[in-house]
Amino acid sequence: MNQQLPAILIIAPLLSALIINISGWVNKKLCFPIAVAGLGLASWASVNLLLRVLDEGVVLYRLGGWDPPMGIAYYVDHLNGLVLTVVSIVALLNLIANKKTIEQDFPEKTGPFYTLYVLMVTGLLGIVATGDAFNLYVLLEIAALTGYGLLAMGEDRAPLATLNYLYMGTIGACFYLLGVGYLYIVTGSLNMVDIAGILPALYQSKAVLAAFMICMIGVWLKMAFFPLHAWLPNAYTYAPSAASSLIAPLVTKVMIYVMIRLILTVFTPEYVFSTLTVSEPIVWLATIAIVMGSIFALSERNLKKMLTYVIIAEVGYMVGGAWLGNRTGMTGAILHIVNDSLMTLCVFLVAGNIVYKVKGYAFKDLKGLFRTMPFTMGAFVIGALSIIGVPPTCGFFSKWYLISGAIQAGHYGFMVALLFSSLVNVVLFFRVIEIAYYEPFAEGHGHNVLPEPMAEAPLMMLVPLLIVAASLIVVGVYTGDIVNYIIQFAIPKEIV
Amino acid sequence: METITSIKPFLAVLISLAVTPVLVSSRAPNVREAWTFVAAAAKFLIVLSMLPTILQGTEIVYTVAEFLPGAAIKFRVDALGMLFALVSSFLWIITSAYSIGYMRGLKEHSQTRYFCFFALALSATIGVAFSANLLTLYLFYELLSLSTYPLVTHHQDKEARSSGRKYLLYIVGGSIAFALPAMLISYNLAGTLEFSKYGFLAGTGSRTIMAVLLLMFIFGFTKSAIMPFHSWLPAAMVAPTPVSALLHAVAVVKVGVFSIVRVLIGVFGVNLLLDLHLGTIVCYIAAFTVITASLMALSQDGLKRRLAFSTIGQLSYIILGVALLSPKGMIGGMTHIAMHAFGKVTLFFCAGAIFVATGKKNISEMVGIGKRMPVTMTAFFIGSLSVIGLPPGGGFISKWYLVLGTLQADNWPMLVVLLGSSLLNAAYFLPIVYRAFFCTPEENMFDNRVEEAPIWCVVPLVLTSLGSIGLFFYPQPFLRLAGMMIN
Numbered sequence: 001m002n003q004q005l006p007a008i009l010i011i012a013p014l015l016s017a018l019i020i021n022i023s024g025w026v027n028k029k030l031c032f033p034i035a036v037a038g039l040g041l042a043s044w045a046s047v048n049l050l051l052r053v054l055d056e057g058v059v060l061y062r063l064g065g066w067d068p069p070m071g072i073a074y075y076v077d078h079l080n081g082l083v084l085t086v087v088s089i090v091a092l093l094n095l096i097a098n099k100k101t102i103e104q105d106f107p108e109k110t111g112p113f114y115t116l117y118v119l120m121v122t123g124l125l126g127i128v129a130t131g132d133a134f135n136l137y138v139l140l141e142i143a144a145l146t147g148y149g150l151l152a153m154g155e156d157r158a159p160l161a162t163l164n165y166l167y168m169g170t171i172g173a174c175f176y177l178l179g180v181g182y183l184y185i186v187t188g189s190l191n192m193v194d195i196a197g198i199l200p201a202l203y204q205s206k207a208v209l210a211a212f213m214i215c216m217i218g219v220w221l222k223m224a225f226f227p228l229h230a231w232l233p234n235a236y237t238y239a240p241s242a243a244s245s246l247i248a249p250l251v252t253k254v255m256i257y258v259m260i261r262l263i264l265t266v267f268t269p270e271y272v273f274s275t276l277t278v279s280e281p282i283v284w285l286a287t288i289a290i291v292m293g294s295i296f297a298l299s300e301r302n303l304k305k306m307l308t309y310v311i312i313a314e315v316g317y318m319v320g321g322a323w324l325g326n327r328t329g330m331t332g333a334i335l336h337i338v339n340d341s342l343m344t345l346c347v348f349l350v351a352g353n354i355v356y357k358v359k360g361y362a363f364k365d366l367k368g369l370f371r372t373m374p375f376t377m378g379a380f381v382i383g384a385l386s387i388i389g390v391p392p393t394c395g396f397f398s399k400w401y402l403i404s405g406a407i408q409a410g411h412y413g414f415m416v417a418l419l420f421s422s423l424v425n426v427v428l429f430f431r432v433i434e435i436a437y438y439e440p441f442a443e444g445h446g447h448n449v450l451p452e453p454m455a456e457a458p459l460m461m462l463v464p465l466l467i468v469a470a471s472l473i474v475v476g477v478y479t480g481d482i483v484n485y486i487i488q489f490a491i492p493k494e495i496v
Numbered sequence: 497m498e499t500i501t502s503i504k505p506f507l508a509v510l511i512s513l514a515v516t517p518v519l520v521s522s523r524a525p526n527v528r529e530a531w532t533f534v535a536a537a538a539k540f541l542i543v544l545s546m547l548p549t550i551l552q553g554t555e556i557v558y559t560v561a562e563f564l565p566g567a568a569i570k571f572r573v574d575a576l577g578m579l580f581a582l583v584s585s586f587l588w589i590i591t592s593a594y595s596i597g598y599m600r601g602l603k604e605h606s607q608t609r610y611f612c613f614f615a616l617a618l619s620a621t622i623g624v625a626f627s628a629n630l631l632t633l634y635l636f637y638e639l640l641s642l643s644t645y646p647l648v649t650h651h652q653d654k655e656a657r658s659s660g661r662k663y664l665l666y667i668v669g670g671s672i673a674f675a676l677p678a679m680l681i682s683y684n685l686a687g688t689l690e691f692s693k694y695g696f697l698a699g700t701g702s703r704t705i706m707a708v709l710l711l712m713f714i715f716g717f718t719k720s721a722i723m724p725f726h727s728w729l730p731a732a733m734v735a736p737t738p739v740s741a742l743l744h745a746v747a748v749v750k751v752g753v754f755s756i757v758r759v760l761i762g763v764f765g766v767n768l769l770l771d772l773h774l775g776t777i778v779c780y781i782a783a784f785t786v787i788t789a790s791l792m793a794l795s796q797d798g799l800k801r802r803l804a805f806s807t808i809g810q811l812s813y814i815i816l817g818v819a820l821l822s823p824k825g826m827i828g829g830m831t832h833i834a835m836h837a838f839g840k841v842t843l844f845f846c847a848g849a850i851f852v853a854t855g856k857k858n859i860s861e862m863v864g865i866g867k868r869m870p871v872t873m874t875a876f877f878i879g880s881l882s883v884i885g886l887p888p889g890g891g892f893i894s895k896w897y898l899v900l901g902t903l904q905a906d907n908w909p910m911l912v913v914l915l916g917s918s919l920l921n922a923a924y925f926l927p928i929v930y931r932a933f934f935c936t937p938e939e940n941m942f943d944n945r946v947e948e949a950p951i952w953c954v955v956p957l958v959l960t961s962l963g964s965i966g967l968f969f970y971p972q973p974f975l976r977l978a979g980m981m982i983n
Contacts, residue, residue, distance in 0.1 A: 389672075390642070391635035397563065400680065407684045415677065422672045430664055437649070438657045480563040 005049045006061035006074040009084065010126050012041035017118040024111020031114040032099055038118050039095055042125060043088040050081040054485060060131075068131070069191040075131025079264070079334065079490035082482075083128050083257045086341050090249055091121040097349050097464035098242035100457075101356050105240050106153065113153065117246065120146035124254050133180045133266065134190045136258065137173065140222070144169050147251065150243035151235050161234035168221055168231040175218030182211035183266075192266045199267065203275045212267055212276070216259070223255035225315050226289030233296075233308040241352035244304065249344040252311060253337045256318045260333065263322065269495050273325040283409075286320030287417040289313065294424035303361045304351050306428060307344075310387060313421050314340050320414050321402045327495050329405025334487050335479065336398035339386070342471055343395055346383035349465045350376055353457040369436035372455045375462055377436055379469035384429035386472045389422050394476035401483075498554045505571035505626040506558050508542040508581070509636075511535055512615035525607065529596055532611050536589040539622065543581045550578045551976065557628060566688030569635065572628030575980035576761075576830060580754050581625040583834045584747050587841055588618050590956045591742040594845055597952025598738050601852040610650060610736070616643040621747040624754060630679050630689040630763065633755060634671070637717070640751055641667045644743055648735045659731040666718050666728035675716030678709050682763065691758060695765020703772045706764070710774055713759045714781065719752025720815065721808045723785040729808055733800040737848030740800055745807055745840035750833055753814045757830065761981065766821050776907075778819035783913040785812035790920035797858045799847045802924060803840065806883060809917060810836045816910065817898045823982045825901020830978035831971065832894035838964040839882030839891050845957035846876040849949035854942070859928055864940030866932035869948050873932045875961035880925035882964045885918050890967030893975070 016038025023030040053059055053076055061074040076084070095117065106113050123143030130136050148169070152162040184190055186207045187198040202208050217228075224232040232252075236244050263272045273279055293313030300306040318340070321333030351361055353376045358365050370377050386395035399418060406415040456462060475482070515535040518528075546556055555574050562568040573581075595614070599607050620643055623636030641664070649660035683689055685700040697706065718725040732744055743749075760769065760778070769775045786809045793805035810832070817829020849872045850856055850865060866873040882889025885896075895918065902911040948954050967974070 385642070390638045391631070392569065400563075403677070403680050404684060407680060419673060419677060422676075423669060426664065426668055426672070430661075434657060434660070437646075438652050438654075477561045477569065480561060480568075 002048070002052065005045045005052065006059065006076060006129055007063070009042050009045040009049065009088075009129060010074075010122060012045065013038045013118045013122040013125065016041075017115050017122065020118060021111060021115040024115070028110050031111050035095055035114045035118050036092070039088065039092040039121060042121070043085075043092050046081075046084040046088040046125070049076055050085050050486075053078055053081040069189045069194040072135050073131045073191060073193075074129045075193065076129060077490065078486050079260070080128045080257065082334070082486050082490065083254070083337060084125060086338050087121070087124050087128060087250055087254065090341050090345050091117075091124075091246060093464045093468060094242070094246050094249075094345060094349065097461050098245065098352060100461055101241045101352055104356065105242070109153070113150070113242070116146045116149045117242070120150060120246070124250055127254055128257055131192050132190055133183065133192055133195065137177050137180060140173055140176065143251070143254075144173060144222075147243075147247055151239040151247065153243065154239040156238070157234065158238040158240075161231075161238050165231040165235040168228075172218045172221030172228075175214050175221065177218075179211045179213075179215030179218060182207050182214065186211070192261070195266055196268055199271065203271055208267075208271075209276070212262075212272075215262055219255055219259045219262070220319075223252045223259070223315050223319075224312055225319055226285070226292050226312060229289075229293075229312045229315075232312060233305055236308045236311075237302070237305045241348075241355050245345060245348035245352050248308070248311060248348050249341045252315050253318075253341050256315070256322070256333070256337055259319070260322050260330075264490075264492060269325075269492055273495075279323045279325050282323045283320050283411055283414055286316045286323065287413050289316030289319065290417040290421045294421045294428075297428055298424060301363045303354070303363065303366065303432060304348075306432075307347055307351065310425070310428070311344060314344070314387075317399075317402055317418065317421075320417075321405055324405045324409045324411060324414070325495070326405055326408050327491055328401050328408055330491050330495055331483055331487050332398050332401030332405050334490060335401060335483065338482070339394040339398045339472075339475065342468060342475065343383050343386040343393075346379060346465070346468045346472060347387070349461075349468060350380040350383065353461050353465065356457055356461065357455055363432065363435055366432060366436045367439040372453075373457065374454065375456055375466065377433075379465045381433065382469040382472055384425075384433070386476070388425040388429060392476045393472045394479065395472070397476055397479040499557050499572075500549070500554055501558060502546075502556050503558055504542055504546055505556055505573050506560060508539055508546075508585075509571070509619050509623045509626065511539045511542060512619045516612050516615055525600075528608060528611060529592070532592045532615065533589070535615060536585070536592050536618075539618065540585040540589055543578070543585045543622070546573055547578060547582070550575055550980075553980065563631065564683075566690050567629060567631045567683060569632050570628040570690075571623075571626040571632065572691070573626050575977040576754075576757065577625040577627075579830060579974055579977040580750065580833055581622050583837045584618065584621050584625070584742075584750070587742055587746055587837060587960070590959055591738050591841070593952055594741070594848070594956040595738040597950045597954075597956075598736060598848050598852055601950050601953065602736075604650070604736060606650070609646060613643050613646045614739075614742075617647065617743060617747060619643075621751055624751045627691075627758075629691060630682065630759075633758065634675065634679060637671060637675075637719070637751060637755060638668070640748060641671070641719075644739070644748055647739045647743065648732050650736050650739070651734065656734050659734045662731045663728050666725055670716050670718035670725055673716070674712040678712035678716055681709060691762030692765075693762075695761070695763055695768050697764050698768045706768070706772055707774060707777070710759075710764065710778070713763070714756055714778065714815075717752045717755040717759075719748050720756050720811055721749055721752065721785075722756075722781065722812060722815065723788055723808070726785070726789065726808045730801050730804040733798070733804050737800070737844060737851060740804075741841050741844030741848065744804065745844055746837045749807060749811055750837065753811050753833065756815055757818050760818050761826075766826075769819075770821055775819045775821040779816055779907065779910055782812040782816035782819060783910060785809065786816065786913055786917045787920070790917050790924070793924045794920065797860055799850070799857060799859050799862070799928075800844070802859065803843050803847060806921065806924065807840060809921075810840070810883060813895075813898060813914075813917075816913075817894075817901055820898075820901045820905045820907060820910065822901045822904035824897050824904045826982055827975060827978040828894050828897030828899075828901050830981060831897060831974050832891070834974045835882065835890040835894040835964075835967055835971075838960055838967060839879045839889060842875055842879035842957055842960040842964060843883065845953070845960060846872050846879065849953045849957060852953055853947060853949040861941060862928065863931050864935045864942050866929070867940065867944060868942040868946065870946060871948055871954055872957060873929065875957045876932075877929045878961040878964055880921075880929060882968075884921040884925060886922075888965050888968045890964050890971065892968060893971040897975075
């Protein structure tokens with residue numbers, strides 16, 4: 001059983017997606033338990049896989065018993081072991097939290113929705129687990145196509161916004177495929193480890209350079225790295241709650257993982273940071289991404305849209321951290337994949353709860369929410385503090401590594417951008433908190449106000465949210481362990 | 497230095513958090529308040545139980561979680577932390593009693609929320625006092641900023657919102673913009689953030705880097721209300737008076753000063769500051785604040801606002817004393833944390849009692865109030881004596897040491913500043929007291945019956961004023977604790 005973990009990780013959700021679709025015709029009530037079972041099994045497999053990696057080191061799984069480079073290999077080390085765990089658990093928690101919203105939004109279409117949901121998670125898990133550059137492309141498209149379906153099910157403007165995303169996403173995937181094509185031409189292999197072994201002799205090749213840059217641009221498009229971000233805000237804003245709180249925390253982060261995987265494993269750090277001399281401008285681009293994302297977020301008067309621009313700034317954090325070229329920055333980027341997934345999930349679940357109860361997410365809909373939905377807003381405050389970067393929430397600690405990395409690399413522009421973004425986040429989130437806390441204004445110091453009755457979201461939505469909020473603090477306190485036992489081994493020794 | 501490991505400091509921090517669920521769930525105000533007292537008393541007793549160990553020269557440490565080498569979430573109780581924790585945990589008990597009188601007297605809304613966040617704020621304060629390194633200090637510093645935000649904006653009206661904005665902008669903004677990068681740069685220079693008796697930054701950078709870092713720390717910990725980052729404090733006076741009393745005369749502002757003192761002693765170290773002549777810069781920044789704040793206090797008519805400006809000035813006494821870097825000056829500065837706390841808490845309690853009993857906020861409306869509220873105004877008189885630095889107020893002791901410190905450091909300009917400021921203090925406090933008691937019947941704004949505030953308000957302010965006198969006669973425990981910090 002233990003030997004088959006990487007297979008279970010993918011096959012469990014894949015099969016359950018099929019079963020959900022069929023059982024949707026028979027009895028809609030069956031869909032949810034099957035989806036939970038599928039993703040639960042995947043989470044169990046990913047946690048065990050991570051434990052096994054911690055115990056024995058890299059786990060190599062040959063699909064169908066075919067040896068690489070001919071067969072497809074799943075290759076799980078500390079880096080993707082960690083990301084797999086995060087992806088599967090975030091997807092599972094979000095699924096449970098959104099049972100009610102899915103039933104409310106799509107009473108007739110629960111079956112197809114759950115099918116797409118679980119299929120998309122399968123795609124994301126596959127992208128992270130695979131050790132084959134072309135297989136990654138296939139899974140990328142699975143995740144993307146199901147993602148378009150989920151996003152387009154939203155309100156009026158969702159189909160148009162999703163169409164825009166579809167164009168950009170497809171271009172991004174094509175770029176990636178093109179890059180992989182170049183790599184295949186020069187190395188004759190699609191297996192990542194294999195390619196990394198062949199490449200050093202070809203470092204001076206222009207084709208390798210082209211392959212690398214084209215892959216990077218494709219990945220950047222998919223992760224909405226400024227200035228390739230324009231598709232993201234509308235697509236995520238108008239999506240149904242269940243879809244946006246799955247896709248917002250995971251897709252950009254998985255693409256960051258792909259970027260780091262390309263840097264660390266496929267092209268090797270030596271090539272990326274020493275042979276190429278592009279890290280300086282890329283970090284500057286990340287700096288601009290952070291500043292612009294923050295400024296765009298400031299101009300929004302709508303909670304979900306504001307959060308989407310925060311994501312764009314956060315993408316800048318991770319790209320910049322990875323490209324600083326030192327161990328501290330890379331640690332920060334990897335740690336931030338974990339932290340940002342959790343905190344984005346937290347604030348998007350809050351948005352989901354608000355939409356569920358208030359039927360709106362513009363700033364004016366948030367009035368008085370601290371009275372009517374105190375637990376939801378409490379979780380929002382914790383999520384906000386984490387995004388701002390207040391200890392002991394996890395966001396502080398990844399920011400610590402990122403800023404430290406910037407200081408060590410002497411890249412003070414990036415450091416200032418991170419601090420600037422923290423300050424802007426204070427303004428962004430306290431503006432929301434102010435509206436929910438003060439308005440509507442009471443007369444006479446609020447003495448004569450009758451407390452409004454609580455109208456909290458159902459427990460089924462609240463409990464997962466509170467678990468996520470608590471995890472922000474727990475992960476923060478145990479950052480030391482996560483770095484010492486996992487991330488430290490995910491970064492090759494050449495990076496100091 | 498001998499150290500022992502014990503969970504006590506962590507418990508002292510957590511104990512008030514432990515009652516927050518009870519506060520939330522409790523529908524009965526009497527039960528809720530009883531829990532507040534239990535928590536406050538338990539906290540004080542835990543702190544007190546560590547005092548004998550500390551006085552023997554042993555330090556108590558406890559590590560919660562290690563993040564990076566030299567940067568753990570870790571507690572260390574030393575003499576300075578003990579001094580601060582004693583004062584704030586003791587005054588919490590008294591302020592809780594006063595809060596009950598004040599909040600019920602005015603029939604304030606959301607009292608459960610109020611007591612809840614008060615408990616949280618005290619947790620954070622003790623956390624700062626017992627921090628073993630800059631990271632832990634920063635953690636609790638931010639926790640304090642955020643837990644006091646709902647207290648400052650308790651009234652939830654437009655004025656509260658704009659004051660709350662100012663509060664966050666200065667306090668959270670300052671710490672993120674200056675203190676956080678300064679901390680990170682220090683870590684990258686020295687490889688540790690652990691406070692040590694001689695500082696950890698010595699020999700890690702040039703004088704310019706050290707000077708810039710020092711200024712970033714001093715202006716980053718804006719809770720100390722050092723000018724020009726002071727204006728959040730008068731704005732924060734929109735809070736209910738018990739908040740102004742305990743938080744904006746003791747806990748919050750002293751956390752700012754305490755952080756700066758820790759940075760001066762534990763991060764830079766006295767020797768490094770002396771070698772690079774950086775103490776003088778800090779002295780002049782503090783002296784500017786002392787004089788300017790006192791001058792501004794003179795023109796304030798709102799009683800709480802005048803007290804706020806007085807606080808701004810008095811806080812910089814502490815910084816000035818430590819920055820003199822002479823033993824007597826440092827003892828004076830640290831002892832002033834305790835002395836000023838008792839005096840200023842009394843004054844704020846009096847201002848609140850007047851508001852509860854008469855609804856008056858402005859000094860110009862308080863002519864003759866001494867006849868209406870004799871007990872309150874007598875306590876006010878004692879409190880002002882202590883803040884001015886006259887016997888039999890405890891403030892005399894710390895000012896005496898401060899003056900000796902300037903002589904020891906041979907720093908004549910600072911002596912002039914201290915004496916001049918004392919005169920200004922007298923000029924803005926004594927007329928209030930004089931007009932309260934001595935006025936012609938025509939000027940008297942109150943009828944001649946004696947009517948004090950509710951007993952829950954009066955007893956606490958009598959106790960703190962007696963405490964202030966008590967500290968004049970028995971300052972030894974605090975002087976001894978402060979003396980232990982001098983190498």
